[in-house]
């Protein structure tokens with residue numbers, strides 16, 4: 001797999017094959033409902049972190065701006081749902097985020113750093129998969145392809161910001177080491193996750209355009 005599939009910072013070890021996005025074509029409506037839920041959750045998580053950051057880190061404005069940006073994404077998803085006549089219905093959340101959090105430290109200050117790094121991982125994974133969706137949907141559903149393509153750059157910035165805040169809190173080396181541990185955990189979560197019409201689900205059993213041996217290819221041994 002090329003590095004472009006490994007997240008904007010290259011920090012993710014599990015690489016999603018393009019066949020995953022091919023399998024998502026039939027689930028566009030459900031994915032879009034989930035995207036609205038995910039953006040709302042992302043805004044809420046950013047606000048929660050804003051309140052928990054120690055005063056004076058200098059990241060308040062950037063984090064506030066990130067939270068606003070997630071709300072804009074939420075509104076864009078809602079608008080797309082409305083224009084397509086799809087209800088913004090309640091949805092069983094993916095187990096991905098919950099399983100990621102199981103690896104987080106239980107006590108402070110490690111807990112806050114882990115939540116920032118897990119936030120970075122989620123943003124990076126979203127970015128990787130939305131890029132695949134944008135590529136896959138182009139030509140078949142250009143409006144949706146453009147929506148995902150627009151979000152990619154923003155989620156890449158969010159990944160970087162969360163990594164930067166964590167590095168400022170504990171130092172770059174400690175943050176990098178901890179990130180490597182959490183990235184390995186994320187890879188194991190995705191390896192064992194069932195296929196689902198979700199942005200952060202497991203891989204489909206059947207990959208139309210990919211040889212079986214390469215389906216679960218990873219780099220970095222994560």
Ligand SMILES: [Fe+2]
Pocket residue numbers: 039042069070073151154155
């Ligand atoms: Fe977003």
Ligand SMILES: [Fe+2]
Pocket residue numbers: 042070123154155158
């Ligand atoms: Fe984001």
